[in-house]
Amino acid sequence: MKSPIPKSHPRAQSLYIREKLVAAFDDGLVAKEGLMAHGRGEAFDYLLGEKTARSAKKATKAAAFMLMHAQNPVISVNGNVAGLCPKEIVQLAKATEAKIEVNLFYSSEERKRKIHRVLKKNGAVQILGLNKKNSIRISGLDSARRIVDVNGIYSADVVLVPLEDGDRTQALKNAGKKVITFDLNPLSRTAQTADITIVDNIVRGIRNLILECRKNQSKVKFDNKKNLSDAILEIRDNLTRKANHA
Amino acid sequence: MKSPIPKSHPRAQSLYIREKLVAAFDDGLVAKEGLMAHGRGEAFDYLLGEKTARSAKKATKAAAFMLMHAQNPVISVNGNVAGLCPKEIVQLAKATEAKIEVNLFYSSEERKRKIHRVLKKNGAVQILGLNKKNSIRISGLDSARRIVDVNGIYSADVVLVPLEDGDRTQALKNAGKKVITFDLNPLSRTAQTADITIVDNIVRGIRNLILECRKNQSKVKFDNKKNLSDAILEIRDNLTRKANHA
Numbered sequence: 001m002k003s004p005i006p007k008s009h010p011r012a013q014s015l016y017i018r019e020k021l022v023a024a025f026d027d028g029l030v031a032k033e034g035l036m037a038h039g040r041g042e043a044f045d046y047l048l049g050e051k052t053a054r055s056a057k058k059a060t061k062a063a064a065f066m067l068m069h070a071q072n073p074v075i076s077v078n079g080n081v082a083g084l085c086p087k088e089i090v091q092l093a094k095a096t097e098a099k100i101e102v103n104l105f106y107s108s109e110e111r112k113r114k115i116h117r118v119l120k121k122n123g124a125v126q127i128l129g130l131n132k133k134n135s136i137r138i139s140g141l142d143s144a145r146r147i148v149d150v151n152g153i154y155s156a157d158v159v160l161v162p163l164e165d166g167d168r169t170q171a172l173k174n175a176g177k178k179v180i181t182f183d184l185n186p187l188s189r190t191a192q193t194a195d196i197t198i199v200d201n202i203v204r205g206i207r208n209l210i211l212e213c214r215k216n217q218s219k220v221k222f223d224n225k226k227n228l229s230d231a232i233l234e235i236r237d238n239l240t241r242k243a244n245h246a
Numbered sequence: 247m248k249s250p251i252p253k254s255h256p257r258a259q260s261l262y263i264r265e266k267l268v269a270a271f272d273d274g275l276v277a278k279e280g281l282m283a284h285g286r287g288e289a290f291d292y293l294l295g296e297k298t299a300r301s302a303k304k305a306t307k308a309a310a311f312m313l314m315h316a317q318n319p320v321i322s323v324n325g326n327v328a329g330l331c332p333k334e335i336v337q338l339a340k341a342t343e344a345k346i347e348v349n350l351f352y353s354s355e356e357r358k359r360k361i362h363r364v365l366k367k368n369g370a371v372q373i374l375g376l377n378k379k380n381s382i383r384i385s386g387l388d389s390a391r392r393i394v395d396v397n398g399i400y401s402a403d404v405v406l407v408p409l410e411d412g413d414r415t416q417a418l419k420n421a422g423k424k425v426i427t428f429d430l431n432p433l434s435r436t437a438q439t440a441d442i443t444i445v446d447n448i449v450r451g452i453r454n455l456i457l458e459c460r461k462n463q464s465k466v467k468f469d470n471k472k473n474l475s476d477a478i479l480e481i482r483d484n485l486t487r488k489a490n491h492a
Contacts, residue, residue, distance in 0.1 A: 022278055032268055032281055039285020043431070046286075185289070187488050232489045236482055242433050243478040 024083025028114050031106045034080045044184035045201050047235045055230040056200035061220035062210035063196045065182045070158035073098035082115040086122040088206040101152035102129035106215040128152035138175050169193045186231040199231040270329025274360050280326045290430035291447045293481045301476040302446035308468035309426045309442045310458035316404035319344035326359040327408050332368040335454040341459040347398035348375035370372045374398035384421050415439045432477040445477040
C-alpha cells in the first residue's frame with residue numbers, strides 16, 4: 001500500500017500504524033470498537049513520546065522469562081493484534097513454543113476466519129479458538145466473551161493477552177492463569193490486573209519481546225505495580241516536556 | 247436505542263457517548279478516522295477525569311464573549327460533531343446568530359448530505375457548505391480540504407471549528423479568522439493554534455457554551471497559551487490522583 005504520509009512527518013510511524021489498522025478494518029479483521037480502542041492507545045503513546053520507555057523494557061525482560069519458563073503458554077489474538085503484527089505473533093509463538101488462540105471481545109465467526117487466514121498467511125502452523133467442539137466457558141464473564149479453547153487458554157498456565165479488556169483479564173486471573181499484557185494505558189484495569197504489563201505500542205514492543213525471548217533470559221526482580229507507577233511518571237515527565245515546548 | 251450499559255458503570259457517560267458515535271458511524275455520518283479520533287479524545291477525557299476543568303470553564307466564557315460580539319460567526323460542523331451534538335449545534339447557532347457550515351476533513355458528498363439531513367431534523371434553518379456554486383478555496387491547504395463556502399467560513403470573522411485538524415486551524419488563522427475550538431488534547435496543533443481552545447468533551451462543553459452565550463457575557467482577560475498550560479497541569483494532577491488510587 002503506497003502511503004501518502006511523508007517520511008519527514010514527525011509522527012509518521014504512528015500514522016503508518018494507523019493506516020495499517022484502517023486497512024485491517026477494511027479487510028474485516030478489526031471491529032469498529034477496535035478503531036476507537038486504537039485511538040485511545042495513540043493518545044497514550046503520544047504521551048509516552050511514541051518510544052519504548054524504560055519501564056516497558058523492564059516488563060519485556062520479565063515477560064520473556066515468564067513465557068520461556070511456562071509449561072503451556074498461549075498467545076491470545078484479537079483483530080487489532082492480527083491487523084498490526086501478525087508476522088511477529090507467529091515469530092513470538094515459535095520463539096516461546098506458545099500456542100496461538102483467536103479470541104475476540106466482539107465475537108464474530110467471520111472475523112475469526114479472516115484472522116485465522118491472516119495468521120496462516122504469516123506462517124502460523126496451529127491456530128486454536130475456531131473449532132466449536134473445543135469451546136469451553138471460563139467463569140465470571142458474560143456468555144459470548146467467556147468462550148475459550150479447551151486446548152488453548154483453558155489449559156494454559158501463562159497467557160499473553162495483548163490489548164485486552166479488564167473483565168477478561170480479571171477472569172483469566174480468577175481462573176488461575178499468569179497474565180501478560182500489552183496496554184498503553186498504565187491505569188487501565190487490564191494493566192493493573194495483569195501479572196506483567198508492558199506499557200508500550202505492541203508494534204514496537206512485540207519486536208523487543210521476540211528479541212528478549214531469543215536471548216538466554218535471566219530472572220529479573222519485577223513488581224508490576226511499581227513498574228506501572230514508573231510508567232505513569234514517565235508519562236508525567238513527557239507531559240511536562242511537551243508543555244514546555246508547546 | 248436501548249443501551250446495555252448499566253447506569254452504575256463508573257464511566258457510563260463516556261460509554262453512552264461512544265455508542266452514540268458508533269451509531270453515527272453506522273448511519274454514515276462519521277468516518278473511520280473519526281472513530282479513531284474519538285478514541286484519542288476519550289483517552290484525554292479520561293485523564294481529565296471526564297469532567298469540565300476550571301480552564302475549560304474560563305475558555306468557555308471567553309468563547310461566548312467572542313461569538314456574541316462577532317460580526318459574522320460561523321460554526322463548522324464535521325461528522326463527529328453532527329453525530330454527538332446536532333441539537334446543541336443548532337441551539338448554539340440560534341443563541342449566537344451564527345451560520346452553520348458542513349465542512350469535512352475526509353470530504354464526501356454523501357456524508358455531507360447525511361449530516362445536512364441530521365442538522366435539518368434538529369431544527370437547523372440554513373446550512374452552508376453543500377452548494378458547489380458557493381465553493382471557494384482558502385490558501386495553504388491541499389485541494390479537498392481547502393474548500394469552504396463563500397457565504398460561510400470564507401467571509402466569517404469568527405469561526406468555531408470543534409474537533410478540527412491542525413493544518414486547517416492554521417489555514418483559518420492565516421486567512422485572518424479568529425478561531426475557537428474544542429480539543430481534548432491541550433498539546434495538539436489545533437489547541438495551540440486557535441485563539442480560544444476549550445479543552446473539554448464537546449458533549450459537555452457545548453452545553454456550557456450555550457448557557458454562557460444566553461447570559462450577558464462580560465469580557466474576560468484570556469490568554470490561550472496560559473490557559474492551555476493550566477489544562478496540562480490539570481491532566482498532570484489527575485494522573486497523580488489516579489496513580490495514587492490505582
